[in-house]
Amino acid sequence: MQMASAKCVGLRRQGGVVNVIMITVALLFMVLFLLLPLITVFAQAFAGGISGYVASIVDPNTLSAIWLTLIVAAVALVVNVVFGLAASWCLARFRFPGRLALLTVLDLPFSVSPVVAGLMLVLLYGRQGWLGPWLEAHNLKIIFALPGMMIATIFVTLPFIARELIPLMEEQGADEEEAAILLGASGWQMFWRITIPKLRWGLLYGVLLSNARAMGEFGAVSVVSGNILGLTDTMSLDVKALYDGYNIVGSFAVASLLASLALVTLIAKTVLERQFLGRSTKEEVSA
Amino acid sequence: MNDITGINRRAALLTGVAAGLGAVLPSLPRAAQAASKLKLLNVSYDPTRELYAEYDASFAAAWKAKTGDDLAVSVSNGGSGSQARAVISGLEADIVTLALGYDIDAIAKSGLLSADWAKRLPNGSTPYTSTIVFLTRKGNPKGLKDWPDLLKSGVQIVVANPKTSGGARWAFLAAYGWALGAFGGSTQKANDYIRALYKQVPVLDAGSRGATLTFTNRGIGDVLISWEDEAHMAVAKGGAYEIITPAKSILAEPPVAVVDANVDRHKTRAVAEAYLQNLYTPQSQDLLAKYFYRPRDPQALAKYAAQFPKVDLFTIETFGGWQAAQKQFFANGGVFDQIYGG
Amino acid sequence: MSLADSKPGPGLDLGLGWLRRGRTRRHILPGLGLSLGITLFVLSLIVFLPTAAMVGDAATLGVGGLIRLLATSRVLGAFKVSLGCAALAALTSAVFGLLIAWVLVRTRFPFRRLADAMVDLPFALPTSVAGIALSTLYAPNGWLGSWLAPYGIRVSFTVIGVYVALTFVGLPFVVRSVQPVLQDLEAEQEEAAHMLGAGRLQIFSRVIFPAILPSLTAGFAMAFARGLGEYGSVIFISSNKPGVSEIVPLLIVNELEQFDFAGAAAIGTLMLVLSLVILCVIMLLQRLVRSSRHG
Numbered sequence: 001m002q003m004a005s006a007k008c009v010g011l012r013r014q015g016g017v018v019n020v021i022m023i024t025v026a027l028l029f030m031v032l033f034l035l036l037p038l039i040t041v042f043a044q045a046f047a048g049g050i051s052g053y054v055a056s057i058v059d060p061n062t063l064s065a066i067w068l069t070l071i072v073a074a075v076a077l078v079v080n081v082v083f084g085l086a087a088s089w090c091l092a093r094f095r096f097p098g099r100l101a102l103l104t105v106l107d108l109p110f111s112v113s114p115v116v117a118g119l120m121l122v123l124l125y126g127r128q129g130w131l132g133p134w135l136e137a138h139n140l141k142i143i144f145a146l147p148g149m150m151i152a153t154i155f156v157t158l159p160f161i162a163r164e165l166i167p168l169m170e171e172q173g174a175d176e177e178e179a180a181i182l183l184g185a186s187g188w189q190m191f192w193r194i195t196i197p198k199l200r201w202g203l204l205y206g207v208l209l210s211n212a213r214a215m216g217e218f219g220a221v222s223v224v225s226g227n228i229l230g231l232t233d234t235m236s237l238d239v240k241a242l243y244d245g246y247n248i249v250g251s252f253a254v255a256s257l258l259a260s261l262a263l264v265t266l267i268a269k270t271v272l273e274r275q276f277l278g279r280s281t282k283e284e285v286s287a
Numbered sequence: 288m289n290d291i292t293g294i295n296r297r298a299a300l301l302t303g304v305a306a307g308l309g310a311v312l313p314s315l316p317r318a319a320q321a322a323s324k325l326k327l328l329n330v331s332y333d334p335t336r337e338l339y340a341e342y343d344a345s346f347a348a349a350w351k352a353k354t355g356d357d358l359a360v361s362v363s364n365g366g367s368g369s370q371a372r373a374v375i376s377g378l379e380a381d382i383v384t385l386a387l388g389y390d391i392d393a394i395a396k397s398g399l400l401s402a403d404w405a406k407r408l409p410n411g412s413t414p415y416t417s418t419i420v421f422l423t424r425k426g427n428p429k430g431l432k433d434w435p436d437l438l439k440s441g442v443q444i445v446v447a448n449p450k451t452s453g454g455a456r457w458a459f460l461a462a463y464g465w466a467l468g469a470f471g472g473s474t475q476k477a478n479d480y481i482r483a484l485y486k487q488v489p490v491l492d493a494g495s496r497g498a499t500l501t502f503t504n505r506g507i508g509d510v511l512i513s514w515e516d517e518a519h520m521a522v523a524k525g526g527a528y529e530i531i532t533p534a535k536s537i538l539a540e541p542p543v544a545v546v547d548a549n550v551d552r553h554k555t556r557a558v559a560e561a562y563l564q565n566l567y568t569p570q571s572q573d574l575l576a577k578y579f580y581r582p583r584d585p586q587a588l589a590k591y592a593a594q595f596p597k598v599d600l601f602t603i604e605t606f607g608g609w610q611a612a613q614k615q616f617f618a619n620g621g622v623f624d625q626i627y628g629g
Numbered sequence: 630m631s632l633a634d635s636k637p638g639p640g641l642d643l644g645l646g647w648l649r650r651g652r653t654r655r656h657i658l659p660g661l662g663l664s665l666g667i668t669l670f671v672l673s674l675i676v677f678l679p680t681a682a683m684v685g686d687a688a689t690l691g692v693g694g695l696i697r698l699l700a701t702s703r704v705l706g707a708f709k710v711s712l713g714c715a716a717l718a719a720l721t722s723a724v725f726g727l728l729i730a731w732v733l734v735r736t737r738f739p740f741r742r743l744a745d746a747m748v749d750l751p752f753a754l755p756t757s758v759a760g761i762a763l764s765t766l767y768a769p770n771g772w773l774g775s776w777l778a779p780y781g782i783r784v785s786f787t788v789i790g791v792y793v794a795l796t797f798v799g800l801p802f803v804v805r806s807v808q809p810v811l812q813d814l815e816a817e818q819e820e821a822a823h824m825l826g827a828g829r830l831q832i833f834s835r836v837i838f839p840a841i842l843p844s845l846t847a848g849f850a851m852a853f854a855r856g857l858g859e860y861g862s863v864i865f866i867s868s869n870k871p872g873v874s875e876i877v878p879l880l881i882v883n884e885l886e887q888f889d890f891a892g893a894a895a896i897g898t899l900m901l902v903l904s905l906v907i908l909c910v911i912m913l914l915q916r917l918v919r920s921s922r923h924g
Contacts, residue, residue, distance in 0.1 A: 018829070022728060022731065022732050023736055023738050025725075025728060026731075026732045026744075027744065029725045029728070030744060030748075032773070033797055033800065034747050034750045034751070036766055037759060037762035037763050037766055037797070038750065038754070038762070040771075044765060082671075083667065085664075086666075086667035086668050086671075087664070087668040090660075090664040090668055093658055094658070096665075102672075104905075104908060104912060107908055107911075108676060108904065108905070108908065109676065110854075111855070111858065111904040111905075111907060111911075112858060112900070112904045113857065113858025113859070113860060113897075113904075114858065114860055114861070114878075115858070115878035115882055115897075116683070116858065116878070116881065116897040116900050116901060119683060119881060119885065119894065119897045120679030120683045121679050123682040123683050123686050123890065123894055124678055124679045124683075125377075125679075126376035126377050127376055127377035127397075128375065128377075128397065128890070129682060132377065136377075141379070142377075143376060143378075144373060144377055151675060154675055174658060178657045181657050181658060181659065187659035187660050209752070212753045215755070216755025216756065217755070218756045218757040218861035223885075226330070226363050226373050226378040227365050229361065229362055229363065230361065231361055235755075236755045236756075236757040236758065236861070239755075239761060240757055240865075241364075244333070244336075244364070244494070244496045244497065244500070245336050245364075252761070255758040255761055255762070258758045259758055261753075265753040266746050267746070269753075270742070270746045369882075369885075369886040371886075371888070372885055372888060393888050448883070450883050450887060451882075451883050451886045451887075488870075489787070490786040490868040490869065491869045491871075491875075493869065501786065505764070505770065505786070506768065506770040507768070507769065507785075507786055619698075619701060619889075619892075624701075624703055627706070627870065627871035627873070628702040628703070628871065628872040
């Protein structure tokens with residue numbers, strides 16, 4: 001039996017030629033579809049040499065796009081963390097009527113087109129939208145200004161943290177939190193001392209994913225940004241604006257910054273998964 | 288005890304972050320305001336990036352010299368229709384400088400400026416004109432001289448989508464107007480021509496600039512149909528191209544207007560009106576010619592005659608004005624829609 | 630500790646477990662009101678109200694107007710392109726995603742972990758960057774495009790470009806959906822099948838494939854949903870021709886740019902309904918995956 005098992009594991013491990021072919025095809029596909037586009041970005045960004053690259057980045061409009069992107073992402077982050085914790089707390093720890101519907105709706109921003117998201121915001125907050133006259137009367141600018149871009153970004157990133165925390169909370173169970181309450185802890189004490197420490201890596205993971213999306217969002221933001229150079233151009237919009245301005249190197253320079261951010265995100269994500277979330281690729285049963 | 292300080296630390300940290308954000312965010316617009324008292328937003332169409340980058344700087348300097356006020360002009364560029372849509376939905380443009388009157392009419396219809404905007408400045412509020420030309424690869428290898436040559440077999444034509452690009456609408460009408468004249472006014476034959484032409488279009492970019500870059504940077508197509516200024520700009524940006532001016536084309540008149548509701552709200556009417564009137568001065572007409580727009584001023588136009596070959600030009604009135612043209616050609620179910628699966 | 634011990638353990642009552650646990654929790658744990666309040670408030674402001682505005686605007690067209698609009702060849706064509714490309718791209722993602730998940734879990738090769746991390750690139754890379762990179766890469770004068778051009782194959786600025794972009798964005802969904810299930814798969818069944826004389830192909834089709842099918846389908850559905858709504862990467866690489874390569878999100882933007890707000894809202898609403906349907910399918914599939922993994 002042991003021998004048979006060892007033989008089988010052997011079969012699972014090395015299938016000789018077939019495996020080599022499969023690995024080759026899989027890697028070829030990944031090189032074509034993932035690696036080459038990435039390399040293209042950096043190759044084009046440095047087509048004008050290092051100095052051309054640096055000159056593109058320190059352009060005032062580019063710098064303001066970077067700054068704007070950071071602001072929008074920071075605000076989205078705060079809202080997403082608060083929302084993510086609140087949503088996962090009520091959805092993972094309680095059962096109430098309509099919970100399933102809420103869980104489904106939570107995923108909506110993932111599956112709805114970013115363009116539709118932007119359109120919705122225009123139809124609600126735009127000058128001719130439902131809230132338009134009221135906003136105008138109170139001199140509040142939402143669309144084509146910073147708040148609109150923030151709302152659009154929050155829309156597309158809203159589910160990330162909650163989606164990460166809900167399964168984590170369910171897996172961990174509520175025993176410790178219940179014990180704390182029964183021992184007389186207040187709600188906030190329990191929250192800060194038990195819930196947050198238990199969730200911190202999952203929370204960081206969610207923050208990481210939502211941040212990557214927030215900084216790179218294009219579709220939704222493009223509908224609600226007025227594309228005012230230096231004022232409402234985020235980095236991902238700037239990629240297109242620079243390209244349309246015949247500034248190919250500049251466009252790819254900004255793109256390369258965003259690509260670097262994506263790479264950092266991937267590395268941080270991998271580290272988090274391996275070190276803290278126990279999601280590393282399980283080593284197979286050794287024979 | 289230890290834990291309790293832990294809570295406090297976290298709470299303090301959060302409060303700190305919140306306070307920090309609270310302090311930074313409102314200060315942003317304030318910082319921008321402090322830097323300049325007067326702000327203007329010019330919402331423009333695609334090819335004018337380079338023109339207004341120079342014009343804004345020189346106008347701001349002149350305004351400062353004249354009034355002592357600092358002026359900061361911001362620009363937003365994009366497809367003409369998309370820009371008008373943004374203004375209608377609340378992009379607070381003080382000035383719109385778009386590709387065609389129809390788009391400013393749409394803004395007027397939404398109540399932001401009065402319907403007679405075109406009468407406020409000379410020449411129907413169009414400080415410059417342009418026309419539609421061909422841009423081919425160097426040496427014009429396919430021998431494309433005029434509109435009928437475009438239908439030669441194997442010729443690939445790059446042009447933007449007339450549904451979204453103002454320049455592409457002028458291009459469509461230039462081709463259609465030529466066909467109407469050539470086929471004795473037969474709309475049937477003109478429709479056939481335009482259908483055959485668009486069958487040879489491999490890419491419909493959303494904007495004029497996108498189409499230019501598809502032709503130049505991506506190396507797609509044998510000929511680009513576009514604004515005269517855009518074709519010159521492509522050559523000026525360095526590339527082996529040739530500009531072919533057809534014998535007959537359309538007089539493209541990109542209009543400008545002050546957006547009443549927005550300038551009144553921003554209290555920028557004076558500077559906004561001066562900004563547009565200044566486009567008609569000899570100095571500005573020279574600047575327009577420098578960026579390959581045909582000056583309105585006959586003297587300036589004569590000065591740059593070498594740059595602007597004589598073309599037999601027809602106007603939008605050939606089609607009964609923009610409202611009628613829009614309805615016949617570009618509205619849902621119009622001639623353009625019929626080309627694709629109609 | 631003693632208190633925790635005196636409580637009935639979660640494993641004691643299997644049948645009505647979740648119900649009873651839910652009820653006791655509601656008694657003990659605080660914060661339902663606050664957390665639900667925050668959740669609903671944010672969702673209302675960011676999701677519900679805007680959705681209502683769009684559906685409301687679409688409704689102004691009336692049923693007749695809606696049908697007339699949606700039945701135009703341009704709208705039908707865009708849906709045909711979007712659905713077709715998204716389905717084909719999701720299918721490609723499913724095939725290669727399964728292959729990639731398989732080699733990542735079942736084989737060992739140099740840089741395997743790097744490859745594993747790279748799978749998520751389309752998640753992390755902004756769509757506009759992906760679009761501009763892919764369109765440069767596959768343009769006739771690009772690295773890959775110049776290679777394909779002599780064979781008459783054009784990718785950038787054709788409908789194939791749309792397909793490539795959608796495959797790019799859809800790939801990680803399949804890999805990340807299938808991978809954990811493949812890891813969980815018990816060796817015993819495969820071994821048993823092997824001992825009974827089944828060949829590799831037979832083991833795969835009879836034992837492994839049925840086990841991963843729900844997760845594969847869920848991954849396909851997610852890739853499909855994402856592809857249907859994708860905009861940023863597609864507009865850079867597509868030729869945007871009505872009925873040929875014009876996708877629905879682009880059509881919405883085009884409608885908007887022609888000042889047809891109600892038309893844009895109507896098409897947007899139809900997209901929303903489609904998303905909801907796909908979402909429900911994904912939920913059901915994921916439930917199936919979970920129950921087969923843990924149950």
